Amino acid sequence: MWPKILHLILQTIDIFLPLLICIAVFTHAERKAMAGIQRRRGPNVIGYMGLLQPFADGLKLFVKETVLPTNANITLFVLAPLFTFVLSLIVWAVIPFDFGCVLADPQYGTLYFLSVSSLGVYGVLISGWASNSKYAFLGSLRSAAQMVSYEISLGVSLINACLCLGTLNFTQMVIAQNGIWLIFPLLPVAILFFVASLAETNRHPFDLPEAEAELVSGYNVEYSAMGFALFFLGEYGNMLAMSALTCICFLGGWWSPIGLAFVHAGLWFASKMCCIVILFIVMRAILPRYRYDQLMRLGWKCFLPLSLGFLFLSIGILVGFDWLPS
Template identity: 45%
Template sequence: MVRFPTLMSVLEVVLVFVPALLAVAYVTVAERKTMASMQRRLGPNAVGYYGLLQAFADALKLILKENIAPNQANLALFFLGPVITLVFSLLGYGVIPYGPGLAIGDLNLGILYLLAVSSLSTYGILLAGWSANSKYAFLGSLRSTAQLISYELVLSSAILLVVFITGSLNLTVNIESQRAVWFILPLLPIFIIFFIGSVAETNRAPFDLAEAESELVSGFMTEHAAVVFVFFFLAEYGSIVLMCILTSALFIGGYLVIGSSIIDLSLYLSDSNFIINYIINSPTIEGLLYGVSLGIKSSIMIFVFIWTRASFPRIRFDQLMSFCWTVLLPVLFAIIILIPAILYNFILFPINISLL
């Protein structure tokens, strides 16, 4: 009797994390193909049909490489840093709702949990850069830590504005609150600021100052190779996919289909046909439509991430930090004062906030 719930818990984790890792693998292929198309070249097209197996070929190559560590490195922290970064980048998937109630843990403080685990992954980067005994790696880890801590304020402030409207830190509640209108429409400036913070938080171009090739070789990953480099690679792209899913959940309706429920959609499609109503309203089809909706929205956000990388040049580190502290945060603080004032004036505060 004890083993069965444990087995189900393990099965739930496998059903969430294995597709997440496969999505990460194919995001790398999609990025290379998209950037190749934008730059008028072919991209990967030899391994598998249309180059679809290129990610697995790259992973096999890195796994079979010899694992080398510097002589004066702190070996325990040198190998522990990438593991910490990967683990905490994957833990966020545990509270993502893929449908109503379809989450490993539907926590009431799910958004706070996501912010916490994303903050803890910074320790892995700092430990890996310091333990390598390399000036390039150490400088890259310091840059990354300063950047992540700064832009976490941007992300948390933008999320706070969404919480003001929904009155809950539960991701499912935030998604269900968008049945009338997606938050990207009334909160478009906040969405843009949140997207900029997401790009900086995931160390993506044009904010990839932590691994600027022209200055720091590969930043905090300079001395890492083979399997430990794969951990960093998976952690980076896993964070990208997670941030795109979170953006979809907070601003684009998450798993909702065009802002309405599946039942409402079925009524529009078939008001009198009992068979079509039964098929569309079946739990399997309903869950499938929820998953497809979240997948399409997240894929669009991933494409925007890739588009941004291919379009904008890398900026200087002082410009990056100045943009955060002198532009984004003052604007966010002003909006944090403005939106509660509007909600209070029109008596639009959620019940669980207005009663505090």
């Protein structure tokens, strides 16, 4: 029994430790890329070309004093960022980086991913309510409405991909795309999925819960030190998870393009994730923020009918031509 437990612990560390390093590198890459787009220098002091800046920021937040508001519910106030951070980590348990390179491979991994990712809204709501601040509470309510609105379109788009591939298991979804990646027959659905993932992770142009000009950073305005850092890490972990999910469902996972199979499969998966992450960064650098009424109108009156329409179209084509996967 103990060898199995030790093996599981080592597997968990093997996944989560590189993930935390990737989050640190992601934050640095985002700041450098945005600086290049906006003709600035970006981080360039700590380490070579500023490569150690994320670790310096993490150390600074770790040693700073944690300020607890007087009127806050202290227990929930402390647990909310920890809850958000843990959820952003455990969702990676079902992400396959290569064939057999996955912590857990359940038959219904898609349902697990949707269930865990949908719980993230509770961390935001609890933080806004427990802070006992008007700005934090408004930011948490905005986030809850936004995440619920776009999670429906995200789930319908994911169901469309699962229906075409004939499985809810992530490994089998990647294997089913050996011949052709799903992004080619389902390009509109992939675009809807990516934009919905932007809204689900509160990124530009849908970062209304963290609107600095209106809500002074929204639901995390009362947080400092490690509380703020955990929210920060959770948000970037969710972005990487959505990028990985996009690769699995629409970009063939670890499969390489034709004629380039000599590169390791895990590197192909990482390179595709980097392409999606770059899109996240570019969206933040070049797009203005939506108004809140525009955000909700886009989610309910545009994305939801379109995602349902493409789902019914896919069902009709699969049934009409007898292409339903066995």
